[in-house]
Amino acid sequence: MAAAVHVGIPGPEPVPVQGCGVCKALGRQREDARRRLDLSKVSDCNVEIRNHPHGDRA
Numbered sequence: 708m709a710a711a712v713h714v715g716i717p718g719p720e721p722v723p724v725q726g727c728g729v730c731k732a733l734g735r736q737r738e739d740a741r742r743r744l745d746l747s748k749v750s751d752c753n754v755e756i757r758n759h760p761h762g763d764r765a
Contacts, residue, residue: 720737720753721757723756727759729759730756730759733755733756733759734752736748736752737753
């Protein structure tokens with residue numbers, strides 16, 4: 708049997724990197740999804756912003 712899954716409180720939303728067109732577009736999509744109450748899309752956008760590569764991020 709697998710160990711229990713423990714889910715914590717989500718961290719803060721990622722901030723789109725200034726000057727990045729991809730991050731800017733994802734930020735707009737996220738806000739549009741939030742207005743439509745599409746929280747699944749909001750979450751998807753957060754994941755994409757968080758994982759979008761930038762050379763200056765760890």
